[in-house]
Amino acid sequence: MTTCDPAAPPAGPGRQELIDALVQASFAAMAALNRVGAEHDLSLTQVRVLAILRDRRVKLSELADYLGLDKSTISGLVDRAEKRGLLQRAPNPADRRAVDVFLTAEGIELAGRGAMEIAHSLSPMLGKLTNAEARRLTVLLKRSLDGGTP
Amino acid sequence: MTTCDPAAPPAGPGRQELIDALVQASFAAMAALNRVGAEHDLSLTQVRVLAILRDRRVKLSELADYLGLDKSTISGLVDRAEKRGLLQRAPNPADRRAVDVFLTAEGIELAGRGAMEIAHSLSPMLGKLTNAEARRLTVLLKRSLDGGTP
DNA sequence: TATTGTTATACTCTATAACTATA
DNA sequence: TATAGTTATAGAGTATAACAATA
Numbered sequence: 216m217t218t219c220d221p222a223a224p225p226a227g228p229g230r231q232e233l234i235d236a237l238v239q240a241s242f243a244a245m246a247a248l249n250r251v252g253a254e255h256d257l258s259l260t261q262v263r264v265l266a267i268l269r270d271r272r273v274k275l276s277e278l279a280d281y282l283g284l285d286k287s288t289i290s291g292l293v294d295r296a297e298k299r300g301l302l303q304r305a306p307n308p309a310d311r312r313a314v315d316v317f318l319t320a321e322g323i324e325l326a327g328r329g330a331m332e333i334a335h336s337l338s339p340m341l342g343k344l345t346n347a348e349a350r351r352l353t354v355l356l357k358r359s360l361d362g363g364t365p
Numbered sequence: 366m367t368t369c370d371p372a373a374p375p376a377g378p379g380r381q382e383l384i385d386a387l388v389q390a391s392f393a394a395m396a397a398l399n400r401v402g403a404e405h406d407l408s409l410t411q412v413r414v415l416a417i418l419r420d421r422r423v424k425l426s427e428l429a430d431y432l433g434l435d436k437s438t439i440s441g442l443v444d445r446a447e448k449r450g451l452l453q454r455a456p457n458p459a460d461r462r463a464v465d466v467f468l469t470a471e472g473i474e475l476a477g478r479g480a481m482e483i484a485h486s487l488s489p490m491l492g493k494l495t496n497a498e499a500r501r502l503t504v505l506l507k508r509s510l511d512g513g514t515p
Numbered sequence: 516t517a518t519t520g521t522t523a524t525a526c527t528c529t530a531t532a533a534c535t536a537t538a
Numbered sequence: 539t540a541t542a543g544t545t546a547t548a549g550a551g552t553a554t555a556a557c558a559a560t561a
């Protein structure tokens with residue numbers, strides 16, 4: 216049996232320093248994504264929707280799972296993006312209850328342009344790293360992600 | 366003169382991979398912060414407000430600068446937090462136009478508890494790293510932050 | 516004139532609850 | 539019965555514009 220004191224600090228020295236750095240870096244990255252999105256009248260959530268649909272055609276329920284949001288929230292999100300012509304609904308061929316969503320040509324174009332702008336927006340943050348440092352950071356972030364989001 | 370093609374990818378090999386890893390890690394960290402906040406009926410923005418005020422007493426205009434939000438947004442944010450008893454307004458002694466905000470005892474208590482819960486919430490994500498890896502990641506993230514948020 | 520804050524307004528994001536249709 | 543999606547409703551977050559008080 217595992218007794219878990221909810222107030223216990225995470226094990227290891229300097230762990231709090233890592234957490235602070237990660238949180239700060241994450242807010243900086245979110246701010247960059249937000250800024251790029253805002254230039255195209257897109258919220259952070261809409262940016263995520265476009266990023267997800269760039270590779271996939273999914274059911275609304277799957278989109279809700281990816282984003283961790285309620286299905287009713289997804290309905291509104293998809294409504295507004297569809298009204299803007301960025302994506303489309305279509306009946307799911309295998310399940311008549313389900314509705315698929317996928318990007319329109321305009322949505323694909325915007326998602327592609329946005330991805331490049333995001334890379335550009337983050338480059339001042341990452342541009343100071345040498346190539347070797349960038350590779351090490353990539354490895355460490357990926358290793359962290361393996362353990363995350365339970 | 367610097368001609369800057371806005372569509373040009375950032376220099377260096379594997380840079381896109383780093384950007385993807387950073388964005389994914391950031392969304393995971395934001396999800397953890399969001400989850401902890403939601404357990405206390407706090408939005409991500411309210412979590413940030415508490416974190417900022419934990420160390421400082423600031424004017425509303427400074428809070429707006431820290432958060433990158435409009436002053437009218439700050440008014441509402443502070444209204445709701447004040448109504449919950451987490452912080453207080455007080456006139457700024459040096460400038461009669463300005464209003465200071467600072468945490469109440471209850472706000473300090475919640476901010477402290479929240480910080481520990483956030484550390485706990487992120488530990489599954491960071492717990493797989495060895496102490497040496499954690500130190501390297503901290504250094505790399507801090508070095509990135511030096512160049513970021515222009 | 517410029518800055519600080521508040522208020523009114525409008526829109527997006529979000530969840531809960533109630534509903535229909537399908538599995 | 540359980541799942542997929544929509545709608546109605548309510549509240550929080552956000553920006554813009556207009557305003558009062560102070561610098």
